[in-house]
Amino acid sequence: MDVEKTITRKVGEAIGRFRMIRDGDRVAVGVSGGKDSLTLLEALLLLQKRAPIGFSVCAFTIEQGKFLAPIQPVGAFLRERGVDWTYVEDTPSLNLLMEQPDHGCDLCSRFRRRAVYDIARKLGANVIAFGHTADDFCESLLRNAMFTGRISALPAITWSSKREFRLIRPLVYVTEDLTRAFAHSLGAPVIPCGCSQKTGTVRRSLREMLADLEKEHPFIKENLLSAMGKIDTARLLDTRYLDLDDSSEESGFFPDQELVALR
Numbered sequence: 001m002d003v004e005k006t007i008t009r010k011v012g013e014a015i016g017r018f019r020m021i022r023d024g025d026r027v028a029v030g031v032s033g034g035k036d037s038l039t040l041l042e043a044l045l046l047l048q049k050r051a052p053i054g055f056s057v058c059a060f061t062i063e064q065g066k067f068l069a070p071i072q073p074v075g076a077f078l079r080e081r082g083v084d085w086t087y088v089e090d091t092p093s094l095n096l097l098m099e100q101p102d103h104g105c106d107l108c109s110r111f112r113r114r115a116v117y118d119i120a121r122k123l124g125a126n127v128i129a130f131g132h133t134a135d136d137f138c139e140s141l142l143r144n145a146m147f148t149g150r151i152s153a154l155p156a157i158t159w160s161s162k163r164e165f166r167l168i169r170p171l172v173y174v175t176e177d178l179t180r181a182f183a184h185s186l187g188a189p190v191i192p193c194g195c196s197q198k199t200g201t202v203r204r205s206l207r208e209m210l211a212d213l214e215k216e217h218p219f220i221k222e223n224l225l226s227a228m229g230k231i232d233t234a235r236l237l238d239t240r241y242l243d244l245d246d247s248s249e250e251s252g253f254f255p256d257q258e259l260v261a262l263r
């Protein structure tokens, strides 16, 4: 398999389907030092060369004190490739780490969000791209359904409050086996995040469960992604989407299939 071709096709598909990038956009990519954000950046740069529209790409990294090694080699690698890379040490996040070393993801992401918007503003970007992958979408769907009682995953496209920034996740269809292979083929330095919260027990269990299922059913993530795009509201329990007033013969009483499900 040509990994680069597969990734650019899947990223292009996501960008097209969700209208993630438009003519004249300036896209800021959050580079975390991991394989996913590096893949995202490289894919956008490749697509930029052949896209029928004009858009610019820049990259930034926010230091929140969680990298296991200095991030500068990643910056040097990017700059050698002509990428406009900005590095910001986020003082409030670093203070938070000192004052509350055991803070959770909620607080950490709130601090990061503020820092991301600040830097995107300074970079003149109107779009911010994040490196969440197909694996993240699938885990998020299962986690929300099983632990929060909601059918939802991550937004492939959304807006910051007041619609100042379009927030996009172009790796929605790209699995992590691909980002791993691609980052390796680029020879990019990968700086891991040493955060102890990163692989919480729920996340680890879901990853293991999916990996286990994939041994017998290799297309399980593709099917989950497809399911997120084909919601059959008539076969779920949210009354906002059900036709409760329909008194027609067919749907007024228990059709056969529902009877089977009730047994």
Ligand code: SF4
Pocket (backbone or CB within 6 Å): 066, 103, 104, 105, 106, 108, 109, 193, 195, 196, 197, 198, 199
């Ligand atoms: S895993 Fe760590 S770095 Fe990531 S949001 Fe949670 S606390 Fe922050």
